Amino acid sequence: MASISNAALKQRHMKPANDDVNNTQHFGSLDNPFFEDEMMNKKLYPESQNDSFDLQLLYLRFQRRHPYTTAWLLYLGFLFSLIFFACQIHYALPSPVPSELGAVLDPATGLYQHRFSEENVRKIVRHLSEDIGYRIVGTEQDQETQEYLINELKQLKEQAQQESTRLRAMQSDKDVAIEIALPQFDMWVQVEDGSHQFDFMSKECDKNAILLNAHYDTTLGSPGAVDDALPVGVMMEIIRIVSQRPTLKKNMFNGGEESLQDASHSFITMHELRHSIRAVINLEGCGTSGPEILFQANSKPMIEAYSRVPYPHGNVMGNDLFSTGVVLSDTDFRQFVDYGNLTGLDLAVYKNSYLYHTHLDLDELMERGLPQHIGENTLALATYLADEVDLTSSMERTKAVVYFDVFGQFFVSYSMETAIMSHIFIGVLVVITLVTGASRPTVRSLVSVVLSFISALLTPLFSVIMIQALGKSMIWFSNEWLPVVIFGPLSAAGMLYVQWLFHNTRIASGTNELNTLSSIQVSYTIAMAAASVLGIASSYFLAIYSLFTSVALIFNHKRTASQKKSGVDYTAYYVASAIQTFYCSHLAFSLYDLIVPLTGRIGVDAPVDHIIAIMTGFTIVSFSPPLLAFSHRFGCSSLKRAISRLVVLQIVIILVCSAILTPYDTLHPKRVFAQHMRNLTSGESLMYVAHADAGPFYSPYITQIESLYDTKATFRSGNGNNGDWKSVxxxxxxxxxxxFDTTPYIRKHTTNATLSKSSAPLTDLIQRPPVLYSENVSYNPETGLRKLTILCTHPNYIWTVTSFDAEVVSWSMKLEVPSKEKFHYVVRHAGGYKSDGWRLDLEYRAAGIDDKLRVELTAMETEGFGRDIERELEGSGDIGVMRRLVKARPDDVSLTYFSSVLSNFDL
Incomplete structure (x- = not known):
């Protein structure tokens, strides 16, 4: 390579630059168009011919000729490097501790050093999810789980007693001075009537008691490794540790969360210990990887306690989001709060919830280090609460607490009063920047910032129109970050388009930059003030943006003053974006991990493409607001080119993704529900197949089932046909x-020749179906009230659902009648194993003694759930209607299946 002389460089610099660079007026180190000359004249580079010198000159030439590209590449490279590092920190998990290191004897003291062991937890998880399997309330597996846990707890109790004996022996040795008393170990097994309304250790218990809660049952169609065998295993490991060291805990497992939280309700309303409980730590699982998160918290002392855990991960935004009802999920935490008036924490595994409540909730798919993470956090939390906090004092429930983790490294919490004071300080800082001239917003630039925000939210909806026109709804579903690719470029284009419209060509680009950056500061400050007035704890996020934009403006003011320049110095953008982009990335990971998989189970009518598109727009505009100002740096024409390129990129991405992507795959399946319903009243035998999201369904899956049973499907809307799926x-x-009408298929495939030619309803072959009886019927003509006792027998059936319309005055359930008017009641019963009946006393307004109550009864068969598939009709031969459907399940479908019967009774 040949070197370039100083004269040649100077001659080249005398040539006119393009319009955009002239309009820029400045370019940091990148601001100075004669940077190469300065370098040469100051002899910063040796005037010798070598590869290093030539490469640097090539870079300088490229920078001089393409300042627009260089500046964008450097700035965007910086921003994306922040995303990369945030990702590494966000998803980091601790190394699992093997079983042999869970208890190590210290020869110096003779005491065991106990550590939480992931391996111990996984042994329990594997036994529950693989050896026992589907632990549905009322099934044999449910009973087997209870017996297993009781036996395990008895073994832990024996170990604690042995350790206590060993320590007493050590204390009697005169050469050993040690005073240690292990906690007393007691167990309760509670069986209660847990009727409640669902809207969508020593017996002298310490009054400072903490309740650790997890449920061991599973939902339909899932072996429940994470939901909720993992929390059960975590609690068992905590019991092992705390029962062998001087720390007192009270623990509780329950077996009825998936049946509308019956067990937790029973405990907090009926158990003898309920008045001794001061705080609750609820452990849940709705994902299979990543760190667990603090989902809900309702008191300052409990939030402060959480700050002591080794791996904090939680944000008040999640609390605010949960309170809106947007997240269609619920946990036992609600029962403890609503019925026990408790304060506490709701912790849950949430990342990769594609597998939540599916057949893929397996130990082998649970990320390595996850049990260690949630275990060490829970142990530290429970230990601190028990040893350091006096829970007998006032534990006032409140949501007026700001809290957030800082990249999973430490936890910050403070009251709303403190938040208001800090926001006032930030507001004063903003005023100072305005007075000193560091911040120079205009009405024009302020309007442009607000409209850019709105445009960023709405322009991705055009991408929705495109993918839906191509018949590719939900193509983003198979990866949490695909929405950014599929909707992000157009969102950025819309955001910049507003800036192009508002770019003032009568002033320098640098002035446009400063005005826009100043307006970003003012916009966030106004939003922060409004959120503060409304008492929204999440306003801290706005405060962070306002603060660091102000810091960047002050830095820029000093920088430009020292260099006698105007506008925005290039380095100021790095100051403005560093914390904002880094922290936004950290929050965005949690947001996408939670919301994207959730769209697979919120119903077929939910506008999920629109929801995800708008969410993506919010992420784009929050990723680095200073980009709005930076976009003005090279003038109007360069801004226009950036917009056009983003639009073209978006079109290409959608076309390519539509051609090669599908919404579902093996580890991101579509949720399908199948029910073989036998209607004893009508004599019909029907297969109902439904899905839970807006993605493609009829073709090819329904067409495949039509071929399987050689019959055509009939669409049936859930509106007006609520009885179709009453079992769930x-x-x-x-x-x-x-x-699908399965009667022709059964007659065709039965081995019973008589049955194949019969026209009698197949439901006549069902033996001992669920039945409702009425007893003690009476009518009072003066009050117009009719009384009766309803008795239900349901051998070999579980989860009965009874529904009727009546003006109920009183009943025998342990809760108030929810309505004084005529009302549609749905009463669900989920009993234990071999619980074959129930009764309900009822009094309702009627026209006379013969004004009978029309009651619909649905019951689920105990067969299925991973062991058997379906009880065959008596005398029909081995047909296997459900078995055939399960066997033909595609790899990208998660199938929840069961059989049920339906009857109507006049009582």
């Missing part, structure tokens, strides 16, 4: 169905 109430309201 209240989830039934989300399900539209395709219905």
């Amino acid at each position: 109430y209240p989830f039934n309201q989300f399900l539209d169905s395709y219905v």
Whole structure:
């Protein structure tokens, strides 16, 4: 390579630059168009011919000729490097501790050093999820789980007693001075009537008691490794540790969360210890990887306690989001708060919830280090609460607490009063920047910032129109970050388009930059003030943006003053973006991990493409607001080119993704529900198949089933047909169905020749179906009230659902009648194993003694759930209607299946 002389460089610099660079007026180190000359004249580079010198000159030439590209590449490279590092920190998990290191004897003291061991937890998880399997309330597996846990707890109790004996022996040795008393170990097994309304250790218990809660049952269609065998295993490991060292805990497992939280309700309303409980730590699982998160918290002392855990991960935004009802999920935490008036924390595994409540909730798919993470956090939290906090004092419930983790490294919490004071300080700082001239917003630039924000939210909806026109709804579903690719470029284009419209060509680009950056500061400050007035704890996020934009403006003011320049110095953008982009990335990971998989189970009518597109727009505009100002740096024409390129990129991305992507795959399956319903009243035998999201369904899956049973499906809307899926109430309201008449298939494939030619209803072959009886019927003509006792027998059936319309005055359930008017009642019963009946006393307004109550009864068969598939009809031969459907399940479908019967009774 040949070197370039100083004269040649100077001659080249005398040539006119393009319009955009002339309009820029400045370019940091990148601001100075004669940077190469200065370098040469100051002899910063040796005037010798070598590869290093030539490469640097090539870079300088490229920078001089393409300042627009260089500046964008450097700035965007900086921003994306922040995303990369935030990702590494956000998803980091501790190394698992093996079983042999869970208890190590210290020869110097003779005491065991106990550590939480992931390996111990996984042994329990594997036994529950693989050896026992589907632990549905009322099944044999449910009973087996209870017996297993009781036996394990008895073994831990024996170990604690042995350790206590060993320590007493050590204390009797005169050469050993040690005073240690282990906690007393007691167990309760509670069986209660847990009737409640669902809307969508020593017996002298310490009054300072902490409740650790987890449920061991599973939902339909899932072996429940994470939900909730993992928290059960975590609690067992904590019991092992605390029962062998001087720390007192009270623990509780429950077996009825998936059946609308019956067990937790029973405990907090009926157990003898309920008045001794001061705080609750609820452990849940709705994902299979990543760090667990603090989902909900309702008191300052409990939030402060959480700050002591080794791996904090939580944000008040999640609390605010949960309170809106947007997240269609619920946990036992609600029962403890609503019925026990407790304060506490709700912790949950949430990342990769594609597998939540599916057949893929397996130990082998649970990320390595996850049990260690949640275990060490829970142990530290419970230990601190028990040893350091006096819970007998006032534990006032409040949501007026700001809290957030800082990249999972430490936890910050403070009251709303403190938040208001800090916001006032930030507001004063903003005023100072305005007075000193560091911040120079204009009405024009302020309007442009607000409209850019709105445009960033709405322009991705054009991408929604494109993918839906191509028949590719939800193509972003198979990866949490695909929405950014599929909707992000157009969102950025929309955001910049507003800036192009508002770019003032009568002033320098640098002035446009400063005005826009100043307006970003003012916009966030106004939003912060409004959120503060409304008492929104999440306003801290706005405060961070306002603060660091102000810091950047002050830095820029000093920098430009020292260099006698105007506008925005290039380095000021790095100051403005560093904390904002880094922290936004950290929050965005949690947001996408939570929301994107959730769209696979919120109903077929939910506008999920629109929701995700708008969420993506919010992320784009929050990723680095200073980009709005930076976009003015090279003038109007360069801004226009950036917009056009983003639009073209967006079109290409959508076309390519539509051609090669599908919404579902093996580890990101579509949720499908199948129910073989036998209607004893009508004599019909029907297969209902439904899905829980807006993605493609009829083709090819329904067409495949039509071929399988050699019959055409009939579409049946969930609106007006709520009885179709009453067995899974209240989830039934989300399900539209395709219905298949299975009677022809059964007659064709039965080995019973008589049955194949018979026209009698197949339901006549059902033996001992659920039945409702009425007893003690009476009518009072003066009050117009009719009384009766309803008795239900349901051998070999579980989860009965009874529904009727009546003006109920009183009943025998342990809760108030929810309505004084005529009302549609849905009463669900989920009993234990071999619980074959129930009773309900009822009094309702009627026209007379013969004004009978029309009651619909649905019951689920105990067969299925991973062991058997379906009880065959008596005398029909081995047909296997459900078995055939399960066997033909595609790899990208998660199938929840069961059989049920339906009858109507006049009582």
